[in-house]
Amino acid sequence: MDGSIEQKLQELEAEARQAVPAAADAAALEAVRIRLLGRKEGRLTAIMRTLGELSAAERPAAGQAANRAKDVITGLLDARDAELAAATEDGREAVDLTLPGRTQWRGGRHPVTLVVDEICAIFRTLGFSRVRGPEVETDWYNFTALNTPLDHPAADMSDTFYLPGGLLLRSHTSPVQVRTMQAHAPPIRVVAPGMVYRRDPYDASHAPAFEQIEGLAVDEGITFVDFKATLAEFARRFFGADAEVRFRPSFFPFTEPSAEVDVSCLLCDRQGCSACKGTGWIEIMGAGMVDPGVFEQVGYDPERYTGFAFGMGPARVAMLRYGIPDIRLFYEGDVRFLRQFA
């Protein structure tokens, strides 16, 4: 067989293998088909025309080779045609699905709100409703009714903001206890989240206004055992089933016996670290049995009713939970900070 014809057919096939898959759409593919196989100007037709120059003995083999090349090229064209048809089904363009999608701005609750909500939700399952009270208070609600005479050093436990007329900004949410008991008869089970105020300038762990959650349970028959069990149950649900809880005696004028409630340090598993100041324990709330003197102030019979109260700082808890080193971050409205919790 004439080497030059076979060589030309091979070149043609090679060209087809490049040009056919490169055709981007049906029109391009048709142009390729016409260029290679067109009946008038096509390259294969041109090669076929040269068959006449061969001897009769050579002609059949060359003809078969040309037909085989035609089959191969037609196959390539058909395959590409099918590909393009699939991609442009319903007349739609192919798309790059790796591109990013269109989104909405993400909003969210403040990290302290997240903690407040979680704490209140746990107490709701323990039967506590959610109440609130005013932020401007009288001495009576903030101190006297809470068994804290102003001439006692216990009144110095926090530095209070006063308004010129002698009113004050509540230094704890405990006045809500008093207001709740004045307005309702037992059984009482409430939590009261809200802002409290102390004359502490801003630093990494202090702010002059911060959140507190007060809790109160009063009824006949509530004992120190119920007190421990309820708060331990809360701590396990909030900090995890493995959290250990410890009750230490302490002093608050409006509870007796009083306790500080500690949980095992979440970060070091009680080995001692900077978060727990090496003690393995983290103080999470002040609590205790309601002092009978408070019941007397609100007109409850202290011989009949007993109860417990507790207070905790959700901002401090949020700092622990999220590893936030500076309380001021909560109050600066920096969107780079806030959107981490959205």
Added chain:
Amino acid sequence: MNISVRWLKELAPGLKGTPEELSDRLAMYGIPVDESTDLGAPLGDVLVARVVEVGRHPNADRLSLCVVDAGGAEPVQVVCGAPNVRSGAWYPFAPVGATLPGGVKLKKVKIRGEESQGMLCSPKELGLGRDHAGIMELHGEYRPGEPFVAALGLDDHRLVLDVTPNRGDLLSHLGVARELGPVGEAGLEIPPLPGSAGTPAPGWTRGEGAVEGAGVRLALEDAEGCPRYLGLILRGVRVGPSPEWLAARLRAVGARPINNVVDATNYVLLELGQPLHAFDLDALGGAVVVRRARPGERLTTLDAQDRALTGAVLVIADAERPVALAGIMGGQASEVTDATTDIFLECALFDPARVREGRRVLGMSTDASYRFERGVDPEGLERAALRAAELIQATAGGTVDPVALDAQGGVWERPVVRLRRARVRQILGQALEDEALAGYLTPLGFDLTPVPDGFDVRVPGARSYDVTREIDLVEEIARRHGYDAFPSVLGPYRPTAVPDAPLEGLEDRLRTLLAGLGYLEARSAPFAPEEDGDVPLAKPLSAAESRLRRALAPGLLHRVEGNFARGERNVRLFELGTAFLPGGADGRPLEETRLAAAWTGDRHPPHWSGTAAAFDLWDVRGVSARVAEALGLSVAAAPDATEAPGWLEGRRAFVLHATDGAVCGWAGEVRATAVDAPAWAGTVWALEVQLTDAMAAPRPATYCPVPTQPPVERDLALLLPDGVSAAGAEEVVRSAAGEHLEAVEVFDVYSGEELPAGARSVAYRLRFRAPTRTLTDEEVDRAVERVLKRLREEAGVERRG
């Protein structure tokens, strides 16, 4: 309260345990230990050594060459510069390799050509005093090479106790020893004082109100402020530095030694908790009067402050003028000095509230006032007075006058508190045996007498301030039983009688809404500068926080500025909080719960498919409508710009109003002057709305039948002349279209030159539907004709041709 563990163990000889164990026990009794310091640790490398031989340094006149036996196989050579070094004496010795307090590490050195293998130390080098003149000679029996700390009893531990304000009895070593000792009160011992010839035993001249003796007249003019006052007189004392053991004791608890008289009173304060004061007897002129200060009186106190006194301040006075602030601080004129020989020693009981009032009026607090405020043991006065006199005698010499004075306002008796078994069980939820109750209370000094329902408990003086009621005893029992020893079993409970506060639920729904719309919740202190608040604080922390805010939006706008400063151009914030307005009940400010939001930037996050559009006024109206809907309010164009809050651009404002028309909130474009914005920042938008319990009331959805008939729609492009609002035209449409009009919506607004001057085109789509039949085109066309006629007649509105 700083505690020396060594001192503690002297007072309670049966007390065992490492400082760590003691700290843990204190914590579980309710007295957390804030700090624990091994006082011997910095001197751990120092040994006791004997100087065997003192020779002259060949190359220096002032240096000597010592041969020192420090317990090693061979004596070592040490160069010493102290003039007082002598052979045969014992000294603290720091060998080569030792580290001294302050971190100096000793190396083998050559001093003027002679090798020195360590250092003989002065008190200053050991951190034991200021004396640097000579090395510290030790007087006692030692073994060469013995650790210095153990040999001198310096192996002590300082614990810093966080004592709660109810426990004044724990502000002394004796009180802490009682709390911690294995048998409490019964195991306490007052240790002998070094150098003492025994406790003085003067004869007491006692009397109510006033007594006289030993040349002094003592009068309690204010027996309420001072229920008891003891006075002892010491003559012929020599004021000077305290002996080392006393100075070391004080240093161990962080106190600074001053002189033997002052140190003695401090020692007794720290040991027994009784504040004492030593006067120079000559300065008193034979009269000691306890009374209220008179208007106009002044006193220069020991801290050199000249203080103006008021009737609130209780003073010690001579015949004419105050000489000391009772229970707070002495006066300079009667201070014990190096020249003092005769002392009047005061050991008194002052009323806690009076001391507190006085020291607050004067703006001061001292170790003495701190203890008096928290309650000093009324039964411990005599012991404390005699111990202080004994210690002064032991360290400063002198004789105690045989006549001692004791003026009393009345006889103090131990209060009796009934403790009922049933009450213990009612509070603690656990029945405790009588033996257990007695076992907890007796060691603390309580005296129990059985009665049918429990005990009558006589309360010792030291605890008479915090234990006055049965519940106080119950707490003592719980504390000593151990809180962890009580079971923790969750029992049944009755459901709460208190409903949720309506605003708690409303705030929760608003947070969900705003967060869903892409807003981030901010929180802030409600303080504001003067221009943004009506309610002032009495003592603000700063001018920028001198008032309570009257609105939330200015604070949020300030936070938007902060974000601009950090380069953020897309900011969306909301806050729920309180605004404080004048005019509440009973002279209180009015507290309003509010929701505010402030936002700026683009409506959507950037996307490659196109450029983002910035928020505009119609987003404000849209968001306001969502908020209003949640609150049962409506949004309308602000009727009168002058009422709008200052931060709002009045011509670009909406109001949120209740069904009765009352304005509850505002929204709109923030005035450019209200925000400090960089040039690249976009317009800032804000809203603020008041929240009330009524808005929180549930508004359940109402069902209306789903339509079964097809609607018929008509589009009307109307030419609204100047002065006719879109809402005004819509109102006419609604009233004229008849009963089958179902909805009207604006779908296009257009202004252009081809329209008549002042007019704009607003296109409405009207949807008609009848509930039970299909409307005909003719019916709808007639309705549209009616609408057009009414528009033309009532508003001059034509259909756009």
